[in-house]
Amino acid sequence: MNPIEPPRLDRRTAIKWMMTAAASMAVMDHVSSGAAPAAISAKGYGMDPDLLKGYNPGDVWPLTFNSKQKRVTVALCDVMIPADEKSPKASDLGVPDFIDEWISSPYPGQAGDRKIVTEGLAWIDAESQKRFQRDFADIKPEQQTAICDAICNPAAAKPEHKAAVAFFKRFRDLTAGGYYTTPQGMRDIGYVGNVAMASFEGPTPEVLRHIGLA
Amino acid sequence: MPHITSDKTKPTYDVIVVGSGASGGQTAYTLTMEGAKVLMLEAGRNYDPVTETAMFQINSQAPLRGVATPDKQREFYDASPNSGWTIPGEPYTNATKDPQRQFRWWRSRQLGGRSNHWGRIALRNGPYDFKPYSRDGLGFDWPISYDDVAPYYDKVEMLIGVFGTNDGMENSPDSSPGVLLPAPKFRAGELLARHHGKKVGIPVISCRRAVLSVKQDADRIPAKLHPGNAKAQRLLAESMRLRAACFWATDCHRGCSIRANYQSPTVHLPPALASGNLDIVTHAMAREVTVNDQGKATGVVYIDKITKQEHRVSARAVVLAASSQETVRLLLNSKSNRFPQGLANSSGKVGKYITDSVASSFSGQFPVLESLPAHNEDGAVGGPHAYIPWWLYGDQKAGKLGFPRGYHVEFSFGRKMPGMAAVTGFDSLTGRAGYAYGKQFKDDARRFYGSTQGFTAQGAMVPNEDCYSELDPTVKDQWGIPVLRYHWKWSEHEIKQVAHQQKMIAALIEAMGGRYTRKTETDGAKVIRDGGSVIHEVGGAIMGADPRSSVTDKWSRTWDVKNLYVADGGVFANTASKNPTLTIMALAWRAADHLLDEMKKGNI
Numbered sequence: 001m002n003p004i005e006p007p008r009l010d011r012r013t014a015i016k017w018m019m020t021a022a023a024s025m026a027v028m029d030h031v032s033s034g035a036a037p038a039a040i041s042a043k044g045y046g047m048d049p050d051l052l053k054g055y056n057p058g059d060v061w062p063l064t065f066n067s068k069q070k071r072v073t074v075a076l077c078d079v080m081i082p083a084d085e086k087s088p089k090a091s092d093l094g095v096p097d098f099i100d101e102w103i104s105s106p107y108p109g110q111a112g113d114r115k116i117v118t119e120g121l122a123w124i125d126a127e128s129q130k131r132f133q134r135d136f137a138d139i140k141p142e143q144q145t146a147i148c149d150a151i152c153n154p155a156a157a158k159p160e161h162k163a164a165v166a167f168f169k170r171f172r173d174l175t176a177g178g179y180y181t182t183p184q185g186m187r188d189i190g191y192v193g194n195v196a197m198a199s200f201e202g203p204t205p206e207v208l209r210h211i212g213l214a
Numbered sequence: 215m216p217h218i219t220s221d222k223t224k225p226t227y228d229v230i231v232v233g234s235g236a237s238g239g240q241t242a243y244t245l246t247m248e249g250a251k252v253l254m255l256e257a258g259r260n261y262d263p264v265t266e267t268a269m270f271q272i273n274s275q276a277p278l279r280g281v282a283t284p285d286k287q288r289e290f291y292d293a294s295p296n297s298g299w300t301i302p303g304e305p306y307t308n309a310t311k312d313p314q315r316q317f318r319w320w321r322s323r324q325l326g327g328r329s330n331h332w333g334r335i336a337l338r339n340g341p342y343d344f345k346p347y348s349r350d351g352l353g354f355d356w357p358i359s360y361d362d363v364a365p366y367y368d369k370v371e372m373l374i375g376v377f378g379t380n381d382g383m384e385n386s387p388d389s390s391p392g393v394l395l396p397a398p399k400f401r402a403g404e405l406l407a408r409h410h411g412k413k414v415g416i417p418v419i420s421c422r423r424a425v426l427s428v429k430q431d432a433d434r435i436p437a438k439l440h441p442g443n444a445k446a447q448r449l450l451a452e453s454m455r456l457r458a459a460c461f462w463a464t465d466c467h468r469g470c471s472i473r474a475n476y477q478s479p480t481v482h483l484p485p486a487l488a489s490g491n492l493d494i495v496t497h498a499m500a501r502e503v504t505v506n507d508q509g510k511a512t513g514v515v516y517i518d519k520i521t522k523q524e525h526r527v528s529a530r531a532v533v534l535a536a537s538s539q540e541t542v543r544l545l546l547n548s549k550s551n552r553f554p555q556g557l558a559n560s561s562g563k564v565g566k567y568i569t570d571s572v573a574s575s576f577s578g579q580f581p582v583l584e585s586l587p588a589h590n591e592d593g594a595v596g597g598p599h600a601y602i603p604w605w606l607y608g609d610q611k612a613g614k615l616g617f618p619r620g621y622h623v624e625f626s627f628g629r630k631m632p633g634m635a636a637v638t639g640f641d642s643l644t645g646r647a648g649y650a651y652g653k654q655f656k657d658d659a660r661r662f663y664g665s666t667q668g669f670t671a672q673g674a675m676v677p678n679e680d681c682y683s684e685l686d687p688t689v690k691d692q693w694g695i696p697v698l699r700y701h702w703k704w705s706e707h708e709i710k711q712v713a714h715q716q717k718m719i720a721a722l723i724e725a726m727g728g729r730y731t732r733k734t735e736t737d738g739a740k741v742i743r744d745g746g747s748v749i750h751e752v753g754g755a756i757m758g759a760d761p762r763s764s765v766t767d768k769w770s771r772t773w774d775v776k777n778l779y780v781a782d783g784g785v786f787a788n789t790a791s792k793n794p795t796l797t798i799m800a801l802a803w804r805a806a807d808h809l810l811d812e813m814k815k816g817n818i
Contacts, residue, residue: 051290055277060277084653176659180637191664207402211582
């Protein structure tokens with residue numbers, strides 16, 4: 001049980017968003033082809049899966065991103081989590097494939113995200129075309145930042161960007177979930193457990209000092 | 215071989231035990247150690263924690279980063295194959311669609327049942343908990359007192375291994391000297407809670423959990439548990455030596471391949487099987503307890519889920535340990551001319567007075583825990599090292615609180631293995647507008663990861679007439695067995711208690727210098743969890759002193775059928791502010807002792 005609930009779009013916001021997205025897609029012919037999510041017919045892993053084997057995205061159900069969706073996902077993942085001196089960028093850790101696995105899931109828990117992500121990715125590319133005449137993956141970093149800055153703050157975003165803002169947050173959280181569950185991601189934020197130890201010694205003296213209980 | 219198929223069962227047994235979890239495991243253990251021939255029926259498949267547990271797997275190795283799905287309804291790696299709130303072909307129903315009156319029922323369909331994935335929190339009921347009516351005039355007194363159960367608490371704790379401390383707290387009894395294993399050190403957030411809790415009068419003490427903080431003493435304990443029984447001592451010692459001490463990694467909810475925590479298939483069942491006195495049939499869905507013309511139980515009818523065939527097995531006695539609600543269902547489905555309203559139901563109380571823990575959660579974010587130096591605080595993963603026992607007995611007795619029963623509080627610590635939500639929800643903490651991304655987001659993640667701590671209160675419910683189960687008049691499961699229909703309604707006692715839970719957790723968060731992760735809630739009805747959702751549902755075959763108002767006597771034996779016992783949580787006359795599993799095991803051992811005694815005397 002994690003004390004912080006995973007973020008969810010409430011139903012009213014989701015419906016509004018979908019209506020906005022549908023309306024904007026109607027006037028964007030170049031986006032609508034291939035962007036509307038098809039229904040998932042694959043099956044899940046069943047109630048008695050093998051827990052010992054390692055699973056990769058695509059092992060249990062097929063991935064469904066087309067090449068255009070995949071390109072924008074890679075680019076946007078790396079804007080969300082770029083490389084720095086401590087850890088690699090999101091696409092180096094397989095996060096785009098994880099997002100593909102997530103939105104291709106046959107389970108109801110991911111169905112909402114499938115719609116949000118596929119339509120949001122189409123919006124991002126369309127916005128990039130509109131402003132910079134290229135796909136999001138092909139524009140300069142400062143141009144990518146300009147698009148993201150317009151949709152990363154619900155209080156400051158234009159009303160017509162409301163749907164894109166919701167997409168932005170959900171996509172960032174999926175990227176983060178995919179990233180910080182990998183060995184490199186876990187190490188980055190300081191999770192150093194999951195190793196067998198002869199004894200449990202509690203917090204180190206340094207930690208005790210930090211929390212004022214030394 | 216002790217694991218057998220339906221066609222290999224013996225013509226008759228001393229005892230049939232329905233269920234293989236904490237209560238069934240304890241019952242079979244006690245009986246077979248004393249030489250009784252036992253057949254155990256389990257509705258799920260065989261399950262071996264030693265070879266099946268996902269030790270050390272991380273979430274990026276699981277589909278969907280391990281989040282719960284309709285196929286794995288807790289987490290991917292949780293030790294609960296084929297189990298959940300909904301199981302295809304095995305429905306239950308609620309009498310109303312009112313969202314405030316829903317009951318949720320977790321079923322485990324595997325050898326060992328829920329004992330495989332419980333939180334291992336092993337708290338004793340105290341003296342007040344057995345006599346609540348005498349204290350506050352509500353609910354029911356048990357027909358037994360704490361002193362009747364205390365020796366069995368000691369025995370179960372020694373058998374399964376429980377860490378903790380004796381703190382001399384009111385109504386949270388100490389164990390006998392030498393019984394408990396050493397308690398692990400507290401984690402950072404738990405130390406903070408203990409230190410700052412004092413400011414608001416909230417005591418934080420070592421939690422008790424069924425985890426081996428050190429190896430058990432296999433030279434000493436078997437002789438204490440089985441005096442004069444050399445074979446039992448040898449079998450238990452051999453089994454104990456197979457159990458390793460906790461190596462402070464991998465979540466207990468996954469089960470434990472090194473047998474460091476208690477689960478029935480690694481602790482109760484190995485010595486029972488080694489005795490040669492136990493046969494186990496898995497995939498056996500019990501449908502009915504059969505009776506003869508004298509009103510004695512003669513055996514059990516079950517459906518073999520593999521062959522789809524119906525089987526009848528017979529024994530001198532039957533013990534129901536199927537989990538409280540499956541036991542209720544079995545009794546109500548065991549109708550005959552002699553028992554037209556179901557077996558052991560002359561009182562009409564089968565299915566009545568179901569209780570669950572009264573639960574609500576709240577979490578805080580603690581600036582002092584931000585940017586902590588990386589350190590390993592896994593410990594006995596998946597559960598607290600510290601907790602808050604109910605402490606306001608005096609105020610409650612004096613009528614100052616406005617609700618009759620208490621609660622305890624468990625912590626969920628922050629620096630656990632990251633899952634999907636490990637670094638989300640921090641935007642509001644940064645003081646900046648909007649959603650961070652890029653380098654800023656990575657810095658935020660490093661700063662805030664592990665700085666939140668969750669608190670879950672679980673309290674005692676007063677049994678009421680509105681919480682019960684009965685047979686649904688029309689719905690049957692895939693085996694043609696009528697299913698349970700639930701009625702549920704929290705009373706004012708619980709709603710008020712939850713409001714207090716929220717208030718006190720908020721006070722603790724403030725004392726610790728934390729911020730709330732949501733608005734504080736003063737209306738208990740808005741945050742109380744659904745009935746059953748804590749998976750502590752008990753009652754439905756309650757123990758009492760009067761056959762007209764209870765289902766079993768003080769030995770957990772049904773009033774109506776002298777060779778039929780209920781060993782699971784069904785017998786709970788009242789919940790306590792303590793998790794029920796340890797008490798279930800203690801009462802199961804006690805009931806098995808009584809059954810052995812009755813068989814020896816020739817009464818059964």
